[in-house]
Amino acid sequence: MTLGIDHPWVLALLPLALVPWLSSPHRRIAIGALILVPADRLSAGLRGGLRIAGTLAVALIVTALSSPYHGGRLISRTGTGAQVVLLLDRSGSMNDTFAGRTPAGTEESKASATKRLLRDFIGRRPHDLFGVAAFSTAPMLVLPLxxxxxxxxxxxNASDRRGLDFTNIARGLGMALSMFAADRPDEHHVILLVSDGGAVIDPHAQDQLRALFARYRADLYxxxxxTAGSKGLFDEPGPDENTPQAMPERFLHRYFQTLGIPYRAFQAESPQQVEEAIRQVDALERYPITYTERLPRRDLTGWxxxxxxxxxxxxxxxxxxxxxxxPSRSVFVAPPARGRAT
Incomplete structure (x- = not known):
């Protein structure tokens, strides 16, 4: 059991526990000669016991004032999982259904369906470290790992709040990568990018992202x-469509393939396909992981x-x-006088 105190300076008062051995609060009785008092082992034992009780009382009060506790230490455990950053698109189109309209009745928006399925994904991975970032026009750090x-x-749960319409995936990826530690090669890093649109990344930003992925060694999903009727990741371009502006999703997918990292793309057109994609990610990311766990702390002040x-x-x-x-009053009785009887 790990013991600790919040106020160690209070322990400087512990020498006060010796005071009962130097002085006693009990009444003293003067005796003219110790030889008149017989040896009393019971009294000597009580005197020593009361001094020990005084020492314990002072020591325990000082200890209580120092705010003692046990637990609260960090322990290392080994499990199966990864460090996962959920990078979520908060653009306005995420609040529409897969059919591209406002949800009505029992219909789910893309954001709501993704939120529900990600909760199940998190619940199945108790040993992972999770971080959450969101992006639309600008990235937002929602929760560190x-x-x-x-x-x-x-x-x-807060990821389905409506954002702006612009999708800045490059800045979102930069924030997600910055949440990892570059000096821990034993940790497995994963970014799960969830978005319903592509974006044009300029060449300078592409080079920066390529360098960041090489530095942090992160897998990308x-x-x-x-959305129904929109271009997909794997669609072939038509006449005059083979440009990043015309098919940003396809060109974003092709750019990710050039990063030199483990990369996999999933195209989902319904909540059921989203669930299947997340299950595949869950099955793929099963690596030995060392993580720390803080044991709960228990306050011992009351005890x-x-x-x-x-x-x-x-x-x-x-x-x-x-x-x-x-003091007892002694009665002096005079001896009878000696003399003649009359």
Whole structure:
């Protein structure tokens, strides 16, 4: 069991626990000659016991004032998983259905369906570290990497708030990569990009992203939520369409293939296909992972005060039963006088 204190400077008062051995609060009775008092082992034992009780009371009170606790330490565990950053598109089109219209009745928007399925994905991976970032016109750090699933689920629950219409995937990827540690080669990094549109990335930003992916060694999964009637990742260009402006999704997919990293794209056109894609990601990202877990901390201040109460009660009881001894009055009887009888 790991013990700790919040206020170690208070322990400088511990020498006060020796005061009961230097002085006693009990009444002293003067005796003219110790030879007149017989040896009393019981009294000597009570005297020593009361001094020990006083020492314990002072020591426990000082310990309580230092705010002791146990637990709260970090322990290393080994599991199966990865460090996963969920990079979520918050553009306005994510609040439409896969059919490209406002949800009505029991219909789910793309954002709501993704949120529901990501919650299940997180629940199946208790040993992963999850981070959440979002993007539309600008990226937003929602939650840094953590193993607290309640916080991750809360961040995902807030992911369907409407953003702006512009999709700046390049800046979102840059933020997602910056959430990893570049000096830990033993950690497996994963970015799960969820978006319903592509974006044109200028050559300078492409070079920067390529360098960042090489530095952080992250796998990339692109979950593309295709709206009915829109261009897809794998569509062949028609006449005059073979440009990034005309088919940004296709050219974004081709750019990801040139990054030299483990990359896989999923094109989903319904919530069922989104669920299947997430299940495949779940099955692929199963690597040994070392993670730290903080044990819960328990405050021992109350226990210290309660323990100090026992010797204090003993001292109080001894004080209450203390008897006051008054000096006895001796009666002098004069011896009979010697003389003649009359």
């Amino acid at each position: 953590t193993d607290h699933q309640d916080a991750v689920l809360a961040a995902v 692109f979950l593309f939520l295709r 210290a005060y309660a323990s100090a109460g026992l010797p204090l009660l003993l001292l109080l009881a001894a004080k209450l039963v203390e008897a006051r001894l008054a």
